[in-house]
Amino acid sequence: MYKLIAIDMDGTLLKDDKTISKENFDAIQRARKNNVKVVLATGRPVKGIEKYLKELNLIGEDEYAVTFNGAVVQTTTGNHIMAKTLMTLEDLHYLYNLSKELKVNIHAHTTEECITPKSSKYSVLEAELNSIPLTEIDFDNLNENTTIVKVMFIDDEKTLDRVIKALPKDIYEKYTIMRSMPYFLEFLNKNANKGTGVKLLSEKLGIKQNEIICAGDADNDKHMLKYAGLGVAMGNASDNIKEIANFTTKTNEEDGIAYVIDKFIFNKDI
Structure with a gap:
């Protein structure tokens, strides 16, 4: 049963x-x-x-x-x-630098809100979909006690198609990676x-x-x-x-x- x-x-x-x-x-x-x-x-x-x-x-x-x-x-x-099973600020900074290299929008979830260095329509959509605040903040100046649950590359479908092909091969050994929607690519703790x-x-x-x-x-x-x-x-x-x-x-x-x-x-x- x-x-x-x-x-x-x-x-x-x-x-x-x-x-x-x-x-x-x-x-x-x-x-x-x-x-x-x-x-x-x-x-x-x-x-x-x-x-x-x-x-x-x-x-x-x-x-x-x-x-x-x-x-x-x-x-x-x-x-x-x-x-x-959370991520670290070190994870966030690594993925933030990667997002700049690959020219893709990024945001992250804490337990309370969605944070991003630069707001986009996809971050707005995420915040509205989940009824949570969206805060624009410099990722390089986050409080060291900030809790990071997951990080997301967020962009149009063609951009994410390109980004996925360009991801470093060893990144799949570091994180659980999943495409939850055509415009959402999520990175979580490997476990x-x-x-x-x-x-x-x-x-x-x-x-x-x-x-x-x-x-x-x-x-x-x-x-x-x-x-x-x-x-x-x-x-x-x-x-x-x-x-x-x-x-x-x-x-x-x-x-x-x-x-x-x-x-x-x-x-x-x-």
């Missing part, structure tokens, strides 16, 4: 208009009543998913979220951090990813690996799909994610999460 389902947000739980369908909402509530722990696993900070947590009734000291692509695992109220986040949470909750479902659609979901007892790709997922998955469900526009819950948690013949 599955006891935990970790669900990605954009392109998975959310429809293209960023809403949760009634079918997905109802299925999640049925799973919760059946003592299945429902966890949102996202690249966003907890502030960026707060309205969805409230909508799904997932606010509480015994409710959890995997945020910042697994760098932070926390309760959904009280902001009690159960596990964190941080959604799979690690789900693993840390499940161990604290005493839930076995084979009792976990993870569902997603994009590159930043691959680690948790590999870790899960049942890794689920959305019908709209990229081909490499479908290859990793144990099962491909319907698309995010076709209530794919509800389909998974009904089929694998309630064993409905659908």
Whole structure:
């Protein structure tokens, strides 16, 4: 029996208009009543998913979220951090210098805000998407106690295509690197990813690996799909994610999460 389902947000739980369908909402509530722990696993900070947590009734000291692509695992109220895998200022300065060399925009997340040496429409979008402050600040003069959760190269799709090809080969040994959207390239601590986040949470909750479902659609979901007892790709997922998955469900526009819950948690013949 599955006891935990970790669900990605954009392109998975959310429809293209960023809403949760009634079918997905109802299925999640049925799973919760059946003592299945429902966890949102996202690249966003907890502030960026707060309205969805409230909508799904997932606010509480015994409710959890995997945020910042697994760098932070926390309760959904009280902001009690159960596990964190952060970056250093040295990482930020290295990536900042690289961004100048590659001529690409950059910003970083602290636990409270998005910071950037030069604001762009992509940083504005990130701040608005996550309901967090955006602060323009010189990265060379940051307070030494600044907490860096993740760093992002942010630019138009063609620019990021070029930048990815030009990245130093050894950079993949230093960081977890993922393209979460066409215009977002994320750098995290080498040990941080959604799979690690789900693993840390499940161990604290005493839930076995084979009792976990993870569902997603994009590159930043691959680690948790590999870790899960049942890794689920959305019908709209990229081909490499479908290859990793144990099962491909319907698309995010076709209530794919509800389909998974009904089929694998309630064993409905659908």
